[in-house]
Amino acid sequence: MSTNAIVMLNRHAGHGMASQLQTPIEAWLKRHAPGVPLLAPTSAHAALATLIILAPRTRVVLVGGDGTINTMLPAMLRRGHRLGLVPAGHTNSLAHALGLTGMTWQNALPFALNHPSAAIDVGQIDTGKGSWPFASRLSIGLDALMGLRAQMAPAFLRSSGMRRLWGVMHEWPRSKALPMRVWVDGKLAHEGDTLAVSVTNTPRVVATQGDRTEPITAAPPGTMDALILGKLGSLRGLSAMMRATPQPSPPKIISMRMHQIQIDSGTPLPLCADGEELPATGRLGIQVLPRSLQAVGQHAEAELWAPSTQS
Structure with a gap:
């Protein structure tokens, strides 16, 4: 077990459901890892301040979901901390990509503390007014609005798929295409009315094996998947938004691997990174x-992203 580790709980994750884990995790650590503290900061500001003063390369086990990771990501990158995860949010895309799907907290916590870490890619958004990293998904336009609406879904809709459907059904009737020019790796890939653009850093296609779902495809190291949806008919567009990867890809549905993207629009575009809202902008x-x-996951052995020095 790492001797330079902390566990940090976001009590607000999963609409507050994660707060129920504080007492049992404290008891587990006292028994199995007495040298590892459990922190439950009262605010995101306090959590970030804590991460900044930790020794570099501390193993930080976050108990939360994609939004928790996104909030802590700037400090994690700045200090070179190693990320471990106990999935406890309504959306746990990065945890799924790291091979943690189906793990209870009793399994995920010792895994996060004991398993080796290896490097993964991260995305960064630049708007001219600020820069923000993201770990799993950046959504632009209608995709962002649906993702943000999904965050407001009723608490009884616990699965990410059902929350996504709730967001789609509420935002799709009022959907509006926005003018965009999209350059991918320096080449103009799309120009015209656009419903949505998404960039994903995690596998979007899964295969079912028994009672488990496993990621079966991921972008090569140093690249991410970009999906551009032009102005589509209502049925085709709705079908595209509901599928992880549109197949087949008609001309107005563009899917490609990317290193860099530039987007220009005369209209402020809604943005959502890992489920967290960012300021709307017309250029990014x-x-x-x-x-x-550095993240703890199955990729440290299976090398889903790339071989790297484990720690």
């Missing part, structure tokens, strides 16, 4: 930061 750039985050 997206780039991949290759192997910039």
Whole structure:
């Protein structure tokens, strides 16, 4: 077990459901890892301040979901901390990509503390007014609005798929295409009315094996998957938004691997990174930061992203 580790609980994750884990995790650590503290900061500001003063390369086990990771990501990158995860959010895309799907907290916690880490890619958004990293997904336009609406879904809709459907059904009737020009790796890939653009850093296609779902495809190291949806008919567009990967891809549905993207629009575009809302902007750039985050997961052995020095 790492001797330089902490566990940090976001009590607000999963609409507050994660708060129920504080007492049992404290008891587990006292028995199995007495040298590892459990922190439950009262605010995101306090959590970030804690991460900044930790020794570099501390193993930080976050108990939360994609939004928790996104909030802590700037400090994690700045200090070179190693990320472990106990999935406890309504959306746990990065945890799924790291091979943690189906793990209870009793399994995920010792895994996060004991398993080796290896480097994964991270994305970065630049708007001219600020820069923000993201770990799993950046959504632009209608995709962002649906993702944000999904965050407001009733608490009884616990699965990410059902929350996504709830967001789609509420936002799709009022959907509006926005003018965009999209350059991918320096080449104009799309121009015209656009429903949505998404950039994903995690496998989008899964295969079912028994009672488990496993990621079966991921972008090569240093790249991410970009999906551009032009102005589509209502049925085709709705079908595209509900599928992880549109198949087949008609001309107005563009899917490709990317290193960099530039987007220009005369209209402020809604943005959502890992489920967290960002300021709307009419111009932005997206780039991949290759192997910039050490994360604990199955990829450290299976090398889903790339071989790297484990720690």
